[in-house]
Amino acid sequence: GAEGFWLWVEDSENNRTYHSExxxxxxxxxxxxxxxxxxxxxxxPLPQQYFIRIVSDSWVGVEHLIPVSFRHVxxxxxxxxxxxxxxxxxxxxxxxxxxxxxxxxxxxNRFDSFNPIQTQLFHILYHTDKPVLxxxxxxxxxxxxxEIALLRMKKQxxxxxxxxxxxxxxxxxxxxxxWSKRLGAPPxxxxxxxxxxxxxxxxxxxxxxxxxxxxxEKWDLISRGWxxxxxxxxxxSASIGKRFVREVGLLIIDEIHLLGEERGAVLEAIVSxxxxxxxxxxxEKKVKASNGGKVPELTRIMGLSTALxxxxxxxxxxxxxxxxxxxxxxxxxxxxxxxxxxxxxxxHIQGYPGRHYCPRMATMNKPCYAAIKDLSPNKPSMIFVASxxxxxxxxxxxxxxxxxxxxxKAFLNCDSDEYIEAIASTLNDDALKHTITFGIGLHHAGxxxxxxxxxxxxxxxxxxxxxxxxxxxxxxxxxxxHLVIVKGTEFYDGKLSRYVDYPVTDVLQMMGxxxxxxxxxxxxxxxxxxxxxxxxxxxxxYDPFPVESCLGERMCETLNAEISIGTISSxxxxxxxLKWTFYARRVRLNPSYYGAKSSEEEDVEDFFLSIVxxxxxxxxxxxxxxxxxxxxxxxxxxGASLGRAASNFYLQYQTxxxxxxxTRSLKNMLAQHASGTKKSQVAPKxxxxxxxxxxxFRVQGIQTLTSKNVVSTYGIAKILHSLSHTHEFNELPxxxxxxxxxxxxxxxxxxxxxxxxxxxxxDKQKGAGKNILDIMLxxxxxxxxxxxxxxxxxxxxxxxxxxxxxxxxxxxxxxLAAMEFVAEDDKTSAGNFELFSxxxxxxxIFNSGVMPDTPSPTNGPSIKLSNIKVVRELKKGSHxxxxxxxxxxxxxxxxxxxxxxxxxxxxxxxxxxVSIILGTLKGGFLLCKSSFSIPDSLKDKSWKxxxxxxxxxxxxxxxxxxxxxxxxxxxxxxNEFVNGSDFEVEISLKE
Numbered sequence: 005g006a007e008g009f010w011l012w013v014e015d016s017e018n019n020r021t022y023h024s025e026x027x028x029x030x031x032x033x034x035x036x037x038x039x040x041x042x043x044x045x046x047x048x049p050l051p052q053q054y055f056i057r058i059v060s061d062s063w064v065g066v067e068h069l070i071p072v073s074f075r076h077v078x079x080x081x082x083x084x085x086x087x088x089x090x091x092x093x094x095x096x097x098x099x100x101x102x103x104x105x106x107x108x109x110x111x112x113n114r115f116d117s118f119n120p121i122q123t124q125l126f127h128i129l130y131h132t133d134k135p136v137l138x139x140x141x142x143x144x145x146x147x148x149x150x151e152i153a154l155l156r157m158k159k160q161x162x163x164x165x166x167x168x169x170x171x172x173x174x175x176x177x178x179x180x181x182x183w184s185k186r187l188g189a190p191p192x193x194x195x196x197x198x199x200x201x202x203x204x205x206x207x208x209x210x211x212x213x214x215x216x217x218x219x220x221e222k223w224d225l226i227s228r229g230w231x232x233x234x235x236x237x238x239x240x241s242a243s244i245g246k247r248f249v250r251e252v253g254l255l256i257i258d259e260i261h262l263l264g265e266e267r268g269a270v271l272e273a274i275v276s277x278x279x280x281x282x283x284x285x286x287x288e289k290k291v292k293a294s295n296g297g298k299v300p301e302l303t304r305i306m307g308l309s310t311a312l313x314x315x316x317x318x319x320x321x322x323x324x325x326x327x328x329x330x331x332x333x334x335x336x337x338x339x340x341x342x343x344x345x346x347x348x349x350x351x352h353i354q355g356y357p358g359r360h361y362c363p364r365m366a367t368m369n370k371p372c373y374a375a376i377k378d379l380s381p382n383k384p385s386m387i388f389v390a391s392x393x394x395x396x397x398x399x400x401x402x403x404x405x406x407x408x409x410x411x412x413k414a415f416l417n418c419d420s421d422e423y424i425e426a427i428a429s430t431l432n433d434d435a436l437k438h439t440i441t442f443g444i445g446l447h448h449a450g451x452x453x454x455x456x457x458x459x460x461x462x463x464x465x466x467x468x469x470x471x472x473x474x475x476x477x478x479x480x481x482x483x484x485x486h487l488v489i490v491k492g493t494e495f496y497d498g499k500l501s502r503y504v505d506y507p508v509t510d511v512l513q514m515m516g517x518x519x520x521x522x523x524x525x526x527x528x529x530x531x532x533x534x535x536x537x538x539x540x541x542x543x544x545x546y547d548p549f550p551v552e553s554c555l556g557e558r559m560c561e562t563l564n565a566e567i568s569i570g571t572i573s574s575x576x577x578x579x580x581x582l583k584w585t586f587y588a589r590r591v592r593l594n595p596s597y598y599g600a601k602s603s604e605e606e607d608v609e610d611f612f613l614s615i616v617x618x619x620x621x622x623x624x625x626x627x628x629x630x631x632x633x634x635x636x637x638x639x640x641x642x643g644a645s646l647g648r649a650a651s652n653f654y655l656q657y658q659t660x661x662x663x664x665x666x667t668r669s670l671k672n673m674l675a676q677h678a679s680g681t682k683k684s685q686v687a688p689k690x691x692x693x694x695x696x697x698x699x700x701f702r703v704q705g706i707q708t709l710t711s712k713n714v715v716s717t718y719g720i721a722k723i724l725h726s727l728s729h730t731h732e733f734n735e736l737p738x739x740x741x742x743x744x745x746x747x748x749x750x751x752x753x754x755x756x757x758x759x760x761x762x763x764x765x766x767d768k769q770k771g772a773g774k775n776i777l778d779i780m781l782x783x784x785x786x787x788x789x790x791x792x793x794x795x796x797x798x799x800x801x802x803x804x805x806x807x808x809x810x811x812x813x814x815x816x817x818x819x820l821a822a823m824e825f826v827a828e829d830d831k832t833s834a835g836n837f838e839l840f841s842x843x844x845x846x847x848x849i850f851n852s853g854v855m856p857d858t859p860s861p862t863n864g865p866s867i868k869l870s871n872i873k874v875v876r877e878l879k880k881g882s883h884x885x886x887x888x889x890x891x892x893x894x895x896x897x898x899x900x901x902x903x904x905x906x907x908x909x910x911x912x913x914x915x916x917x918v919s920i921i922l923g924t925l926k927g928g929f930l931l932c933k934s935s936f937s938i939p940d941s942l943k944d945k946s947w948k949x950x951x952x953x954x955x956x957x958x959x960x961x962x963x964x965x966x967x968x969x970x971x972x973x974x975x976x977x978x979n980e981f982v983n984g985s986d987f988e989v990e991i992s993l994k995e
Contacts, residue, residue, distance in 0.1 A: 006030045008061035013044050015054055022054070026061070026359065031778070033501060041504075043540060050074045076596045087315050089338045097123040102130070106191045107155050111148075119145050119346060122152070125338060129153045133160070134336045135305045135323040137260070139312045141345035142516025143484070146308045147179075150256045153306055154215070157254040158194075164253030166215045169223055169274065171259045171267070172479045173200045176217050183215060199226065211248045220270040225654045227274065228569050230281050250285050252278070252303050259479070260307035260318065261509050263586060264551035269558035273565065275322060276584040278303055280571065310512055314550035315339040317593065321586045342512075342546050347519030349527040351545070355538035361494065361503050365394060368491050368532045369401035376402075376415075376470065379528045380487035384463065387472045388488070388514045390495035392448040392804065395472045398491065399439040399446060402470065406442065415443030415469040424467070431455050433803075440468065447473035450807050475506065478514040486527060488518040493533040493541070498737030498783075505537070508548045552597060553587035559619045560657040561650065564628050568643040568651035575638045578616040579609075588612070613637070623647065626661045645829045653822035656731040660826050663819075666726025667827040670719060670842075671835030675928050692987055694870035694894055702872045704972055704990040714762075719842035720849070721755045721762050727819045728787035728812075736783035736808065743780040745801040746789055750780070752799075753792040757785050787812050795849055816850045836930035837923025837974070844919035844935075844978040851917070852981045860984020861900060865938075867918065867977055867985065868894045874993055887931075887993060889922070889953040889975070895938050896946050900982070916940065916981040922953050923974050925990075931955035931973060 006028050013023040022044045029038060044054070053073045060066035096117035099108050118126060121144050128134055129152040138149055154166050170176040180198040187194045194214035199222045210216070210226075218226070230249035255278050263271050282302040305322040312318060319337040320326045326334060354371065358364035376385045389395055406412055418424050421441070428437045433455055436446045445459040445468045462468045463483060471483065475495065490511060494503040511531065519527020533541060555562060563581070566572040572581055582588050591598045592608055600611035620641055623629040628647030632640040643651075646660035692706050710716070738746075750757040757779065779785055790809040793800055800806060824843050830836065848854050873890035895918075922932040932955040938947060953975075971993035978986045 010059045010061060011040070012057045012059075013042060013054055014057055015051060017051055027058075028502070030501065039500065046074065046077075050077060076602065087334075087337070087339055088311075088341050091120055091340060091344045092124055094120065094123050096120065097126050101126065102152075102155065104155075104159070109191070110151070110186055118148070121145060121338075121340065121344070122148055125149055126152065128336060130156050132335075133302075133304050136336045137307045137309070137315060137319045137322060137324060137338065139261075139309045139315055139339035141310060141340070141342050142513060143345055143347060143519060143521060144340070145346075146258075150258075150306060150308060153254055153256070153304065157304065158214070161253055163251065165213060165248070165251050166254040166256065167223060167252050168215065168217045169220055169255070169257045169271070170217060171220065171262050172476065173219055174476060175258070175479050176200050176219055178482065180217050183217070187215060199223065207248075220267060220274060221654060224270050224273050224277075224565075227277055227281075228565050228651055230277075231569055250281060254304045254306065256306045256308065258308045259310075259509075259513075261309040261312060261551055263318070264554065265507055265509070266554060266557070268554040269556075269562060272553065272555045272586050273558075273562050275305060275586075276581070277566075277571075278305060279323060279584060280581075310509060310516075311342050311546075312339055312551065313548050314593075317586065317589050318551065321589055345516075345519070346521050347524055347527050349515065349518050349529055351515065352528070352530045353538055353541050353545075354530065354532050355535035356532060357535045361492075361496075364534065365389075365397070365492055366401070369398055370405060371532065372398065372489055372491060373402050373405040375489055375530050376487065379530070380485075381414075383469075383486035383524075384466070384484075384520075385470050385487040385489065386477075386483065386485040386517055387470065387491050388475050388478060389472060389491050390475065392450045392474060394491070395446045395448055395474065396435045396439075398472050399435070399444045402444055402472075403439065403442050413442055416441070416467070417443065417469060418467050427458065427462070431458065443468045444470045444472065447471055447477050449474065449476065450803050475510060475514060478510065478517060484517050484520040486518065486520060486524050487530070488515055488527070489530045489532065490514050491532050493531065493537060496739070498739065499735045508541075508544055511541070511545065512548075550590075550594070552594065553585070553590045555585055555587035556598065556615070559615065560622050560628075563616070563619050564623055564643075564647050564657050565651040567623075567629055567641055568648045570643075572641065574640050575613075575616055575620070578620070578641070579612045582612050582616070623657060626658055627664070628657050628660070646826065649822050649825050653818055653825070655819075655822055659730045659732055660822070662730045663726065663823045663826045664829070666722070666729075667823060667839060668830065670722045670726070671827075671830075671833070671839040671928075673722075673835075674715065674719065674838035674842075675835030691866075692868055692989065694868045694892075702874065702991050703869075704992055706987060706989050709976070709978070709986040709988060715838070716842065716845060718759075718762050719838065720846055721759055723820070723823065723842060723846050724791050724816075725755075725759055725788055727816065727823065728791060729784045730819070732815060732819060733784055733787040733812065736787050736812065738781055738783050738786055739804065742786070743777045745805075746780040746786050747776065749789050749793065749798070749801060750785075753789060754796060755788075755792055757789060791816070813850065817847070820846055820850070831930045834927040834929060837921065837928040837976075840923075840930050840933050841921050841976055841978065844917075844921075844980050847917070847919075848978075848980045848983075854981065854983055858983050861982060863898045863900050864982050864985050865898055865900050865979070866896045867979075867987075868896070869975075869989065870894055872991065874991075876993075887955050889932075889955075889973075889991065891951055891953070891975075893918070893920075893936065893949045893951060893977075894946060895949070897938075916979075919978045919980060920951065920953065921976040921978070922955060923976070925972065925974060 009027050009029065011023075011025045011027050012021050014021050023042050025040070025042070027038070027040065051074060053071045056070040056072060058068045058070070096119070098117050099111040099115070101118075102108050117123075121138075121140055125136070125138065128136060129149065133156070136153065138146060140146060150168070157164050157166055168179060170179055176198050177200075180196060184196045188196050195212060196215045196217065197209060197213045199216055199218040216223075227249050255274075257271060257275070260271065262268055279302075286302060302323075307318060307322055309318075315337060316326045319334075324334065324336045325332055326337065328334075352375075356364055356367055358367060372387060387398060389398055402415075406414060416424060424441050428440050431437045431440065432452050433446070433450075436451065436455060436459070439446060440459070440462070445463055447456060447459055451459070459468075459471070460483060463471050471485070477483070493506050493511060495506060496502070497504045515529040515531070518529045531541060563572060563578055566578075566581055572578045587598075591600055591611065592603050595601065595603050595607070595611075598611070601607040620629060620631065624631050626646065627644055628650055630642045630644050632642070634640065646664065647657075649655065649660040649663075650657050689700060689703060689706055693700060693703060746757075755762050786808070790805065790812045792798065793805075794809055794813050800809065820843065824840070827836065827839060831840075869891055871890070871892045875888040875890065876885050877888065879886050916938045917935055918938065920934045920936070921930070923930050932953045934951060934953060936949045936951065972990055973993060974988055975991055976986075976988040
């Protein structure tokens with residue numbers, strides 16, 4: 005069900021209507037609010053108010069009028085003065101200006117002289133350490149500018165590290181590929197690593213690296229561990245970063261203008277923290293400098309961007325002096341006009357009528373074909389569309405139009421059809437197999453990496469002339485064209501369930517692919533948009549809005565991270581931290597946009613105080629922080645375990661509490677039911693023990709374990725169900741008509757959509773009063789179904805689900821580790837022994853690709869225990885005792901080798917993990933948990949691991965079991981890489 009309303013923006017004084025829009029409110033989103041962004045003109049002097057009128061399309065008398073006041077809007081303060089740098093007519097600087105043969109060889113095969121922009125910046129890049137903000141059009145050689153700054157850093161301090169922040173994983177991979185080849189080769193031999201959601205490296209690799217290429221989120225997470233403090237959880241990503249973050253000498257942020265988009269809050273956190281760390285480390289080193297040491301330089305920050313409307317704000321934020329009048333004033337700030345691009349560009353903007361998206365896109369296909377024939381008949385062309393479906397539809401229409409011509413394969417440039425058909429036969433995507441034979445390539449995230457590489461190669465060598473790609477290609481692979489067509493300026497936002505406009509920066513990035521240096525004298529761009537947006541694009545394409553801060557949308561996560569690592573410990577600290585941010589600068593210049601009363605200092609301070617108090621209250625409500633009230637308005641704020649989980653594992657602040665609720669629910673069930681489940685038959689002692697009679701004396705019994713019993717199955721399913729219903733998957737796309745596909749998929753899966761098929765007790769939660777299709781529209785339901793499809797290798801209904809499943813599965817190891825960390829808070833409560841026994845079973849699925857129903861290998865590895873010793877000691881400074889179990893774990897591989905699995909996490913490193921869980925028979929209390937890794941290089945050899953397991957005597961004494969002496973515990977051994985070798989041992993603590 006849905007209800008339609010007309011929305012108008014009216015100026016009653018001048019009797020004008022500035023905006024009209026048809027808005028559809030769906031039952032799916034009720035009662036959540038719908039966010040609309042309206043762009044309307046205002047004039048100087050400002051009117052007193054406009055009116056927003058909302059009228060129902062179906063119901064008589066359903067109308068609402070909302071006045072919008074302009075009293076607090078400051079037109080003059082919307083941005084700092086626009087500053088453009090003039091491009092000087094300088095003699096191009098030869099690469100020999102680097103004065104180092106090792107550096108010069110990087111460019112000898114590419115060019116002899118730097119281009120005009122690189123020449124103008126060379127001195128400040130290579131002979132100073134000042135921060136730099138460069139705004140220049142796409143294709144201006146900004147990557148080489150970054151490289152010059154990198155060469156300066158390594159020249160001054162060979163041990164320093166450079167961190168390059170790329171906005172997308174695809175761009176990070178492209179930069180890694182290029183820099184590994186050039187910087188990683190002799191004579192430089194620098195170690196270049198990529199850090200994104202798909203990769204992981206141990207601390208040794210990070211510490212020995214020279215250049216780190218990261219996505220914003222990954223570096224935000226790692227840099228949180230700069231103090232070397234991780235809340236006591238040393239295996240988290242935050243703690244891996246630790247102190248090497250202090251050694252970063254250069255931070256390069258590519259596409260820094262994305263600060264104004266959804267992920268911009270992460271960039272703000274990175275830069276603000278980097279500047280804080282730099283000041284902190286410098287102050288720390290100055291103490292040592294009194295003994296004759298050298299005071300280190302601050303971390304140099306470099307921002308790369310397109311031309312900016314408010315460059316002063318960004319420059320001031322990264323540390324450039326923008327207010328002085330001396331020689332050093334504004335040094336490092338370069339904001340070139342769009343017209344200075346090396347290859348001039350002609351832009352055509354075309355408007356098309358039609359309220360509905362799909363029919364409007366269809367009407368653009370013939371003009372697309374005409375544009376290619378008229379503007380780029382023999383040169384490469386690129387068409388950007390909003391979705392994978394549109395790549396297919398556009399390609400098919402272009403083929404239909406070309407069929408009316410004499411040469412039906414005009415876009416194909418190869419000598420024989422056999423050659424292109426042979427290549428097509430190697431492709432996986434059916435649509436691509438067909439279109440490639442007509443000289444039209446497709447490029448989107450749904451293709452396999454092999455298909456994408458094939459298309460890129462054919463396009464670069466000129467075999468195919470037309471490439472139809474989704475918009476993400478504009479930021480990723482460097483594939484320039486003579487003609488670029490932006491087919492539609494809208495995309496479907498799954499979070500808002502409607503079509504929204506591309507940011508102007510995205511349109512500029514797509515257009516920037518037009519014009520190939522060394523090949524074209526000019527590039528051509530054609531923008532096809534909805535008719536009403538044509539004038540807007542004409543005006544604001546090269547005169548964009550100021551970049552605004554998005555920090556307010558992630559204020560809770562940002563402040564929680566700084567509280568967790570100790571940067572913020574009070575309300576005043578939090579306000580002081582905000583003043584480091586870009587957010588604070590924009591609040592002063594555009595207060596009404598952020599909700600401040602005015603730009604007066606008193607009003608701004610009150611606004612910051614209210615924002616911080618509101619944020620701390622939210623964090624306290626979700627258990628992320630503790631608050632200690634003091635006299636006055638200030639009070640102390642400290643990190644709590646749930647807050648540390650959110651910070652260490654990069655979670656939304658609400659997620660840890662959701663995880664805590666899920667684990668508590670599960671362990672309550674396990675405490676009641678796990679003790680009554682039957683395990684496999686009792687195993688002979690000699691199958692799992694080595695050594696002397698004393699070891700056998702300690703062992704009261706041994707049982708093998710299976711994950712196929714109902715409790716284990718339910719435990720795995722419940723953990724995954726809880727994870728899939730956290731805030732982390734709120735934005736998983738559920739596209740048009742996918743509710744029917746989700747329902748069909750749920751019927752074929754063994755656990756159902758709500759655990760109904762595996763709940764063997766009263767845990768069945770029915771959606772009260774909910775329509776089944778409404779449940780299937782929930783992104784969390786889809787997430788749980790995709791996890792089951794991965795585990796049980798179910799057939800997915802459409803190809804889009806493959807990429808969705810990959811996105812979901814990649815997050816599970818991180819979320820599972822976070823849930824385990826959260827569960828440790830309640831480790832003294834009943835049911836935890838079975839709960840922590842379930843975690844390694846889930847890890848086995850996602851880390852090693854071993855499913856619950858995978859048969860046990862006949863020659864699988866085995867583990868035997870030996871030299872079991874028990875020690876009871878008095879805890880220092882208390883009257884309590886601790887137990888210590890001293891055990892040798894003997895591993896025999898029996899010729900077994902771990903098979904490679906495509907479904908396994910390829911980045912799992914450190915060998916093959918074995919989890920050790922120690923608990924009690926009665927109540928299932930957790931006493932201790934640990935793990936060790938069997939080296940991958942072990943092969944046929946045996947291997948021994950000595951471990952000490954410590955636990956509280958009070959729990960061991962009172963809960964250890966039903967034996968007369970009350971001193972028996974359960975040691976459970978779970979292999980995380982193979983089924984069939986799990987077992988548990990009953991060990992007597994009797995001295």
